[in-house]
Amino acid sequence: MKSEQDYRVQLGKVKNLPPLPEVSLRIMNAVNNPDVSVDEVVEVLSLSPSLVARLLGLANSAYFGYSGKINDLRKAIIQVLGFNLVKSLSLSIALNVQLDTRKCQAFDAHFYWLQALTAAVLAQKLSAKTQVDVLQPATVYTSGLLLNIGVLAAVFLFPEMMQAVFNRCQQSGQSLKEGICNAVGVSHYKLGYLLLNRWRLPAIYQTVVKEFENPDFGESEMLLISLHQISQSMASLINKGMPVDITLYKAELELLSIPAGYAAAAVEQIVTSRDDIQELATIISS
Structure with a gap:
C-alpha cells in the first residue's frame, strides 16, 4: 500500500x-x-x-x-x-x-490510438447534426483526441510502474483507470488536465478532461463532455467487435438533439471504415 x-x-x-x-x-x-x-x-x-x-x-x-x-x-x-x-x-x-511511450513494452500504442481515433471521429460525425456552439467539429475532434492523453503522460513519466500496472490489469481484470489511480494516486484525467494546463492549451480542452467524470459539473461544456462520454462508450464496443444498441443512449442523444437514426447511421459508418481507422492508428503509433 x-x-x-x-x-x-x-x-x-x-x-x-x-x-x-x-x-x-x-x-x-x-x-x-x-x-x-x-x-x-x-x-x-x-x-x-x-x-x-x-x-x-x-x-x-x-x-x-x-x-x-x-x-x-x-x-x-x-x-x-x-x-x-x-x-x-x-x-x-x-x-x-x-510523449514517447516506447520504454513501456506493455503499452499497446496501436490500440490506444485506435480507440482515440474511433471515438474522436464518431464524436465529430455526431456533432454535425447539432446546432450547439460548443460542439464545433474541430473542437469536438481535438478534445476527443486529448481526452485520454493522461494515459500517455503516465506511461511517459512512469514507464516501469505502468509496465506493472498493465500486467496486473491483464491478469486480474482490473480496469486501467483503477490501476493508474492506485499506482499514481490520481486518475489519468487529472494527469491529462495537468499536462494540458502546462501546455497552456485552450481552456475548453482542459475543462473537458478535468471534468469528464464529474457528475455535478453543470457548465456549457457539459454538452461536449456528454457527447464524448457517448462516443467513448460506443467506440469501445465497436473496437471489441460488439453491437452498439442506440436505445441505451436515448436520453443522452435527446439532450444533444441528435436523432437516434442519425446516430445509428454514424456508428455504421465507423464500423464500415474500421479497417481504415486501424491503418491510421498503425501509422500514428509506429
Missing part, C-alpha cells in the same frame, strides 16, 4: 512533463483553424521534418495505391491524402512524438 508521501513523490514528477514545443502549438492552431489554406498548413507542417517524413511515407504507401512517387508535401495533400485527413493525422502524430 502506498503512503500519502509516496503519492506526493510520484506527483512531484509531473513537473517533468515536457513543455509543448512552439512547432507543435503552431501545428495544433493550424489544424484547428477552419479557414486555414493548404499552403498555410504545408508551411507549418514543414517546421517538423519528422512529421513531413511520416506523411510522405503514408502518401507513398500501398494503402493509398498511388502509382507515382510523392516527394512534395503539398502534392501529397492535394493528390493523395486529402486536406482533412492530413489535418487530423498531424495532431495525433505530433502528440505521439512528444
